Amino acid sequence: MVTAVLPISAQSLAIGDTIAIISPSSATDTATVNGGVRTLRSWGFPCIVAPHALDDYRGFAGTSDERLSDLLWALRAKHVRAIMCSRGGDGAIQLLCQLPPDTLRRYAKPIIGFSDVTALLSAQACVGVQGIHGSMCHAIATYQGTDTVSQALRHMMLGDMPVYQLPPHTLNQQGRAEGILVGGNMSVLHGLAGSDYDPLLLPDIILFLEDTGENISKVDRMLHNIELRGLMSHVRGIIIGQFTKYKYPDGGFLDMNDMFHEYLQRYAIPVCYDFPVGHSHLRNFPLIVGRRATLNVASDGTTLSFN
Numbered sequence: 001m002v003t004a005v006l007p008i009s010a011q012s013l014a015i016g017d018t019i020a021i022i023s024p025s026s027a028t029d030t031a032t033v034n035g036g037v038r039t040l041r042s043w044g045f046p047c048i049v050a051p052h053a054l055d056d057y058r059g060f061a062g063t064s065d066e067r068l069s070d071l072l073w074a075l076r077a078k079h080v081r082a083i084m085c086s087r088g089g090d091g092a093i094q095l096l097c098q099l100p101p102d103t104l105r106r107y108a109k110p111i112i113g114f115s116d117v118t119a120l121l122s123a124q125a126c127v128g129v130q131g132i133h134g135s136m137c138h139a140i141a142t143y144q145g146t147d148t149v150s151q152a153l154r155h156m157m158l159g160d161m162p163v164y165q166l167p168p169h170t171l172n173q174q175g176r177a178e179g180i181l182v183g184g185n186m187s188v189l190h191g192l193a194g195s196d197y198d199p200l201l202l203p204d205i206i207l208f209l210e211d212t213g214e215n216i217s218k219v220d221r222m223l224h225n226i227e228l229r230g231l232m233s234h235v236r237g238i239i240i241g242q243f244t245k246y247k248y249p250d251g252g253f254l255d256m257n258d259m260f261h262e263y264l265q266r267y268a269i270p271v272c273y274d275f276p277v278g279h280s281h282l283r284n285f286p287l288i289v290g291r292r293a294t295l296n297v298a299s300d301g302t303t304l305s306f307n
Contacts, residue, residue, distance in 0.1 A: 012159030013110075015044035017081035020074035021137065022050040023061030025116040026089025028137070030054060033086050036137025039145035040084070043154050050074060053086055061086070064094040071095060071120075075107035082157065086137045088115025093188070095120070096197050101127050112136070112157070115279065118184030123197040125182050125290035132156060133184050133208075133277070134286030142281065153286045164285065166275065166302040171261045174297050175270030177237030178307070181293040183208035190222045193229065200231045206295050208287065210241035210278035216249060216259050223263060237270040237295040239304070242278025270297035272304075 013019075019040055021033055033054060037047040050070035055062035062070070074083045096119055105127040111120050112132045121131040134153045143150055152162060182199035183189065186209045192198045199205065211219065226232060243256040253259040257273050264271050272295065276283040292307040 011081070013045065013081055013157045015158075016046070018046045018048060018079050019082045019084055020048050020050060020077065020080040021053055021084055021086055022067075022070045022074050023053040023055075023086040024067050024071055024095055024120060025061065025085070025091040026087060027056040027059055027061045028054065028086045032138045032141065035141025036084065036086065039140040039150070042145060045157075048080070059089075060091045060094075064091070064098065067091065068095045068098050071099070072103070075103065075109060080109065082109055083111045084136060085111065085113035085117045085120075088113065088117055088136070088185075090116055092116045092119040093191055096123055096195075099123070101196050104129055110157075112153075114284065115185050116188055118188040119192060119197065121184060121289040122182065122189065122192055122199045125180065125199045126197050126202065128290065130288055130290040132286050133289050135281055135284055139281040139284070147282065149282055149285055156286045156288065161288075161306045162285070164275075164302075164304040166272065168299060168301050169273040171257055171271075171273045172297050172302065173265065173269065173271040174299060175237070175268070176294070176296045177206055177270050178292065178294050179204040179206040179236040181206045181208065181287060181291055181306075182289055183239070184210065184289070186211040186219060186222055187214055190225060193225060200226060200229075200234060203234055204236055205234055206237045206239065206293055207235050208239035208241055208275065208277060210243065212244045212279040213246065214243070215247050216253055216256055219243065219246075219256060220259055223260070227263075232267060235267075235269060237297075238264060238272070239275045239277070239295065240271065240273045241275045242280055242283050244279055270295055272297050272302040275302075275304075
């Protein structure tokens, strides 16, 4: 069972700090990794690519043992100050089956990524370590690191804490909440349910959710799994991000936000809709997973700040 732990603030980076590139999930390609390295170096961060980052084993970036060895190497290497994942996909949960939770706490370094990397970020949050839910090699390379989202990530890596302000949304539920910010890809979170790496077991959380390619009916089931487990009592506020590439059922909900609102309006907690986090890079602003945050949803808009 996950219990409250004293948070460890993974130290922010400085120009000249080394970043390791690992591939904990699906296989990637040389162009993606090299493009990410070029962007990070242009920001002033030397990079080192893990030994198996470009491997391909049955669609994964190496066997689970090889991917775990890359993660452990990056965590333990004293000259490495942060870890960026090359891409998401599938497979990060395989590493958690072999990774003692205390390892992530003992070697507290920010892991940067999203999508399938939600598994690693959640595991860190459960032991009090902060990571960054943000763009990976492909996205920062595509825009050469000059777009607004990539620059927001660069500033966050250097320790600048953002304050996000959004316009009002018709479905928003007003209120103010404080808690540990956790979340990410909803289907990956669902796969962690009940484990030592399930961040919904932490008390007093602000939960953010996003996904792609998951139909409304499946997301509905994942949402109700949280209710069935009695964990909505842990949630102080909810941020609904971008849900993309899903089918609209005939005669069903108008869209994903409509489905969430149908059920979440029963809870007297602030809920923010259409937050720019998800699988579209230009709407995937970085968030600090595992850090205390304040969510304020008011009639004139939403503010998310980090404490």
